[in-house]
Amino acid sequence: MLNIVILGTGNLAKHFYSAFSKADNVDVVQVVGRNQKELQRFSKHSNISNDFDNITDADVYLIAVKDDAITEVSNYLANKKGIVVHTSGATDLNAIKSKNRGVFYPLQTFTKGKTVDFGSIPICIEAEEKNSLETLRNLAKSISKNVHHIDSEQRKKLHLAAVFVNNFTNYLYSVGEELCLEEGLSFDLLKPLILETAEKVWTMSPKEAQTGPARRNDIKSMESHLKLLNKKEHITLYKLLSQAIKQDHEEEL
């Protein structure tokens, strides 16, 4: 049995709590956070506390707070024997000041109120000590089949890649929504296309799957598209993305 303490009461903390509470070999012995109201949501399976100076002993301390608060929270755990891990994609391992430290980064977007199936979420683990890495692997395996040992440099690059396929992609969806609304059309019309485009990554590489006027260097279509755009930033974006796609497929033209 692995005893863990979760530090933080936000969105990610809730998703972890819900997943670990169902895991057979894990006991969430305590949840620590400042927000008394949010803390109540963790009281069903765990002891809850807002006193960072009296944290229960555990095998793993999971820091699930905002990136810039990681170091501060880890300072309260400086004398603990257990492994202190943060859960951030963009933060270095050494943001944690404890000796026995690591990273436990779930590569997924977590939406408030929307349950996710942790089973297939990649969990990227890192630790300096071999035994600690094994403990983190066991902890990760208790909730996911998709566990990877990834170092800080790789993780930062992965987090950057995630910004492209998640944050930036979502922005393109919002442009699509805006264009629909301009014509009095429902955004629902685009949803099956959005899903199919995402599902396609499972069957072929995105570079191979690329279609559209830019890939064909179909100048006539691109010019008529540009005429339909009203916002300056949409025009710049259209040109830049088309240029990038064209460049990536130049050898085929």
Added chain:
Amino acid sequence: MLNIVILGTGNLAKHFYSAFSKADNVDVVQVVGRNQKELQRFSKHSNISNDFDNITDADVYLIAVKDDAITEVSNYLANKKGIVVHTSGATDLNAIKSKNRGVFYPLQTFTKGKTVDFGSIPICIEAEEKNSLETLRNLAKSISKNVHHIDSEQRKKLHLAAVFVNNFTNYLYSVGEELCLEEGLSFDLLKPLILETAEKVWTMSPKEAQTGPARRNDIKSMESHLKLLNKKEHITLYKLLSQAIKQDHEEEL
């Protein structure tokens, strides 16, 4: 029973053929195309022909060829009584020279060899004559529950929106893949995130769902991301997209 002729033997023609062959009230009486080898694939349920001067009479002629060949193909159908429709998102209705003309545009990306469930694909129909519109509606309903009457201007905007959420999004996936490969990481790591990001459009508006350093105006994170990028076009794209997201959410900061 609606009798239809499909003109073209490409990817879209194949997907239509497969869907209409299963529909109860539709008979694909003929498939016409130049490519004799590809034509053979349509011989199971239909008469096939490469003679554009002897096209069988039908209720609807479905032109599923490249955009710039639509007018040429429609010229062979100038004297037909049935409705001549093209299936292109970007092409005007009047690219067809017949009197009884229309559009039958499925808003989806069709991949060679990957079956799609037509049942939920939006089919955007347009016709000048009321009776023709009704016929197209019945034809569309035979394969999809998602049928919309959309005029040429709306359709062009929709096609443009589709470029953003499909072509451009797919390009962002390919950037994600490239960044993974640079670090010796598998692109598989990003796939659950890609799918979850797409699925989220069903539960909330993309503008509302927007997350990431740009939305929070987290300058420190954005600067470290930019340092990790090597390609000039990725840097420009990162800056532009971050700027656009920031601008869209300025009032919250």
